[in-house]
Amino acid sequence: MKKLWLPGTIVGLIILVAILAPLLGLMDPVRQDIANRLAGPMNGSPLGRDEFGRDVFSRLIWGARTSLGVAFASALIAGVIGTAFGLIGGWFRGWGEIFTVRSMDIILCFPPVLLALLVVTLMGPGAGTLILVLSVLYLPGFARVTYAEVLSARSLDYVEAVRALGAPTWRILFRTVLPNVAGPVLVQLSLAVASAVVLESGLSFLGLGVVPPSPSWGLMIRGARATMEQAPMLLLWPCAALTLTILAMNLLCDGLRDAVDPRTPATRRRIRVVDRLLPGLLPAAAPQTEAVLDVRNLTVEIATPRGAIRPVQGVSLQVFAGETLAVVGESGSGKSVTATTVMGLMPPIAQAVEGQAWLGGRDLLRLTEPELRALRGGPMAMVFQDPMSSLNPVHTVGAQVVEAIQAHQKISSSDAWKQAEQLFKRVGIADPQKRLRVYPHEMSGGMRQRVMIAMAIANRPKLLICDEPTTALDVTVQAQILDLLNALKRETGMGMIFITHSLGVVSEIADRVAVMYAGQVVEQGSVAEVFGNPLHPYTRALLEAVPEGDEPPVGIPGIVPQPHAFPVGCRFAPRCRFATPACEAAPLPLEEIRAGREVRCIRWHELTPTEAAA
Numbered sequence: 247m248k249k250l251w252l253p254g255t256i257v258g259l260i261i262l263v264a265i266l267a268p269l270l271g272l273m274d275p276v277r278q279d280i281a282n283r284l285a286g287p288m289n290g291s292p293l294g295r296d297e298f299g300r301d302v303f304s305r306l307i308w309g310a311r312t313s314l315g316v317a318f319a320s321a322l323i324a325g326v327i328g329t330a331f332g333l334i335g336g337w338f339r340g341w342g343e344i345f346t347v348r349s350m351d352i353i354l355c356f357p358p359v360l361l362a363l364l365v366v367t368l369m370g371p372g373a374g375t376l377i378l379v380l381s382v383l384y385l386p387g388f389a390r391v392t393y394a395e396v397l398s399a400r401s402l403d404y405v406e407a408v409r410a411l412g413a414p415t416w417r418i419l420f421r422t423v424l425p426n427v428a429g430p431v432l433v434q435l436s437l438a439v440a441s442a443v444v445l446e447s448g449l450s451f452l453g454l455g456v457v458p459p460s461p462s463w464g465l466m467i468r469g470a471r472a473t474m475e476q477a478p479m480l481l482l483w484p485c486a487a488l489t490l491t492i493l494a495m496n497l498l499c500d501g502l503r504d505a506v507d508p509r510t511p512a513t514r515r516r517i518r519v520v521d522r523l524l525p526g527l528l529p530a531a532a533p534q535t536e537a538v539l540d541v542r543n544l545t546v547e548i549a550t551p552r553g554a555i556r557p558v559q560g561v562s563l564q565v566f567a568g569e570t571l572a573v574v575g576e577s578g579s580g581k582s583v584t585a586t587t588v589m590g591l592m593p594p595i596a597q598a599v600e601g602q603a604w605l606g607g608r609d610l611l612r613l614t615e616p617e618l619r620a621l622r623g624g625p626m627a628m629v630f631q632d633p634m635s636s637l638n639p640v641h642t643v644g645a646q647v648v649e650a651i652q653a654h655q656k657i658s659s660s661d662a663w664k665q666a667e668q669l670f671k672r673v674g675i676a677d678p679q680k681r682l683r684v685y686p687h688e689m690s691g692g693m694r695q696r697v698m699i700a701m702a703i704a705n706r707p708k709l710l711i712c713d714e715p716t717t718a719l720d721v722t723v724q725a726q727i728l729d730l731l732n733a734l735k736r737e738t739g740m741g742m743i744f745i746t747h748s749l750g751v752v753s754e755i756a757d758r759v760a761v762m763y764a765g766q767v768v769e770q771g772s773v774a775e776v777f778g779n780p781l782h783p784y785t786r787a788l789l790e791a792v793p794e795g796d797e798p799p800v801g802i803p804g805i806v807p808q809p810h811a812f813p814v815g816c817r818f819a820p821r822c823r824f825a826t827p828a829c830e831a832a833p834l835p836l837e838e839i840r841a842g843r844e845v846r847c848i849r850w851h852e853l854t855p856t857e858a859a860a
């Protein structure tokens with residue numbers, strides 16, 4: 247809102263003055279007074295007189311009326327019709343789409359001035375003709391912006407969800423789709439108004455717009471040009487009015503876009519001024535720890551159309567060299583948001599509003615995007631779940647590995663290819679020379695994941711984050727990939743975060759485990775301790791849900807709450823068979839019961855008396 251008040255006040259004032267022009271007691275803007283031709287400021291004419299002795303101040307104000315009237319009318323007409331075209335074309339596709347796209351292409355083929363000449367010749371000059379010309383000229387801008395936005399909005403999950411609910415089309419378009427395209431359309435409106443003011447002035451200047459003696463800024467510039475040497479100030483006033491109006495309009499619409507778009511980040515990544523100017527000069531006190539990655543009290547806020555949510559709150563994790571920390575929890579517990587925030591890969595609508603994430607003495611949450619880019623694929627790397635969508639289908643896998651190597655190492659192409667070959671050997675790809683030259687779709691899922699791992703380890707990362715890297719693979723391939731990751735960790739001494747749903751995978755790969763639920767860590771400790779003696783009812787429930795022998799698994803009743811509806815107290819309480827009113831009363835702290843063993847439950851002593859007595 248801070249961004250709005252100054253341009254808003256200026257635009258508001260200009261519009262107000264233009265509307266109230268007849269009531270301001272100004273001199274008649276068209277009355278000529280040849281005796282005072284080109285006179286300087288004088289009584290009743292603070293800006294002097296023009297080449298026909300007309301009052302410049304009065305013409306400036308009445309000119310604003312014409313210029314803004316034409317600009318707003320044409321931008322609004324183009325905005326309404328263009329947005330409707332875009333909505334119809336993007337939503338209904340088929341003939342509506344062909345008509346929208348092609349008709350807008352035809353309009354774009356005409357050079358603006360040529361189109362204006364054509365229309366003026368047919369209809370004669372004047373404000374009405376100008377509005378018509380400008381509306382037609384700005385139609386394609388609105389139609390194309392809306393069309394593109396609708397195309398991407400129609401495949402969004404929440405739009406699909408409203409469709410699945412059977413909502414009528416008009417309701418989906420106006421209630422669900424239109425609010426999503428409002429931001430870009432508003433920006434387009436600002437550009438159209440600003441550009442219409444300029445075009446109106448330009449066309450009037452050329453004699454194709456407002457007819458003299460009616461005042462308009464374009465006509466004023468045209469008149470002042472002829473007498474520029476005798477009275478240069480006459481040129482300055484309409485130009486200054488034009489510049490101020492356009493600048494204020496652009497700033498206002500830019501601010502409006504941010505204000506109406508709920509996806510605008512509520513808080514920007516907080517980078518200290520000193521870090522921005524002289525990065526690394528005054529590092530915030532890095533914790534004295536040997537952890538490769540030390541995440542402290544991380545809270546992530548995401549601006550959603552339903553308001554800001556905090557899917558990750560107060561999360562602290564440490565990964566040491568040569569160890570694997572598994573992060574487990576049901577879908578929606580915040581595992582991926584934590585990992586992608588650490589990597590700086592969350593979309594701009596998500597911000598780390600609290601906490602630190604230390605990697606090699608640098609707080610990742612305070613780094614700029616170029617600094618993070620320099621770290622990604624270098625000291626920290628990530629392997630995703632679906633290697634097919636992470637690999638570019640139009641390049642050979644070798645070219646992609648080479649690109650990953652050369653992004654961080656200044657080596658020749660032939661050396662990079664040699665390294666890629668070694669990497670392929672290392673990750674267990676047979677016949678690497680031949681395999682480097684195939685495309686992703688020519689490989690099996692397991693092979694593609696090996697390629698992704700090769701890319702991730704290409705620059706010897708200190709930290710490797712694996713986000714469910716084996717979920718899409720069959721069981722035998724899964725086991726091979728786990729073996730490979732284990733071996734790589736031992737060889738390189740890197741620290742690894744392994745995100746998974748599967749407790750079986752945790753026991754195979756991890757040294758320590760952090761159990762997450764509804765955006766918080768609820769239990770943390772070594773795998774042996776947590777699985778052997780779970781302290782939190784959620785961890786117990788997760789373990790009971792693992793099928794064992796002929797025993798049927800025990801499901802966890804209920805579902806993980808959505809971030810906008812997290813309970814106030816213990817977030818697991820509504821699903822917990824041990825919950826008491828005290829659990830639901832207030833947020834619970836993560837209690838460190840001994841070094842490296844933490845639990846977020848006020849009843850853990852009663853539920854596991856042996857551990858409490860220890």
Ligand SMILES: Nc1ncnc2c1ncn2[C@@H]1O[C@H](COP(=O)(O)OP(=O)(O)OP(=O)(O)O)[C@@H](O)[C@H]1O
Nearest residue numbers: 548550557576577578579580581582583584808809
């Ligand atoms: N870009 C986003 N916009 C809005 N909400 C998001 C976004 N990304 C994540 N969330 C929300 O944050 C919460 C945590 O998501 P996250 O992906 O971290 O869960 P997860 O534990 O990794 O689940 P899964 O195992 O299914 O990947 C979810 O409720 C999700 O809807």
